[in-house]
Amino acid sequence: MIFAKFATIIVLCYLLGSIPFGVLVGRLFAKVDVRNYGSGKMGATNVMRVAGKKAAVIVFVCDLLKGVMAVSIAWVIFRGGARVVPDSADWWMVKGAPAAAALAAMIGHTWPIFLKFQGGRGVATFYGGLAVLCPPAFLIGGQITLLSAGLTRYVSLGSIAGAIGAYTILLPLTIFNGYPIELLLYSLAGTIGLIITHRDNIERLVAGTERRIGERKLKTVEPPSKQYPG
Numbered sequence: 001m002i003f004a005k006f007a008t009i010i011v012l013c014y015l016l017g018s019i020p021f022g023v024l025v026g027r028l029f030a031k032v033d034v035r036n037y038g039s040g041k042m043g044a045t046n047v048m049r050v051a052g053k054k055a056a057v058i059v060f061v062c063d064l065l066k067g068v069m070a071v072s073i074a075w076v077i078f079r080g081g082a083r084v085v086p087d088s089a090d091w092w093m094v095k096g097a098p099a100a101a102a103l104a105a106m107i108g109h110t111w112p113i114f115l116k117f118q119g120g121r122g123v124a125t126f127y128g129g130l131a132v133l134c135p136p137a138f139l140i141g142g143q144i145t146l147l148s149a150g151l152t153r154y155v156s157l158g159s160i161a162g163a164i165g166a167y168t169i170l171l172p173l174t175i176f177n178g179y180p181i182e183l184l185l186y187s188l189a190g191t192i193g194l195i196i197t198h199r200d201n202i203e204r205l206v207a208g209t210e211r212r213i214g215e216r217k218l219k220t221v222e223p224p225s226k227q228y229p230g
Helices: 002-018 021-030 044-051 053-077 089-110 123-133 135-152 155-177 181-197 199-207
Strands: none
Touching: 002 053, 002 089, 021 044, 021 053, 044 053, 053 089, 053 123, 089 123, 089 181, 123 135, 123 155, 123 181, 135 155, 155 181, 155 199, 181 199
């Protein structure tokens, strides 16, 4: 029964993460598929370049809520989990369900089934899950992201730096303050995932060709069906 609930949570949250708000909002505001321009992704940054700031804010909030709702779904389904015997296999599924749900939403956003697994980078969804799971790590990671992006004008660099910062603060919180280990694992998995999805940005940062905030020069890219996943 517990495993069935856990599996249901993972599937539901993956499907939730797969909802392509960036594509839908881009078509509504700019009448185009945002994945055919700029970075070829459907996240708020690329939506801002293609469809403007208002559209980007809507996409960011919707993608952030994916993570928030995923954790909430896990809590609702396992609201009777307190009756499970501690230290049992079922208990660890109950404890880890919120973090696993947030990670499933992030995976769904990055590799959505509705778009042939061609999605975004998962930044907002990762932070949405972190906001509910561990507000202190969310606040510190968010501040690092804003500061880094503001100083360098590189959203990609800020996103990676913020995720690393959130994981770094969770280390002492887990070791010395007794924070649940699943939060640290979620942060680690999410950080690794963001580094993987930003690998093209990292290459451009090294080469000095990465786009900065405010640059609206767009380049049409091959349709998603012709690109490699990721």
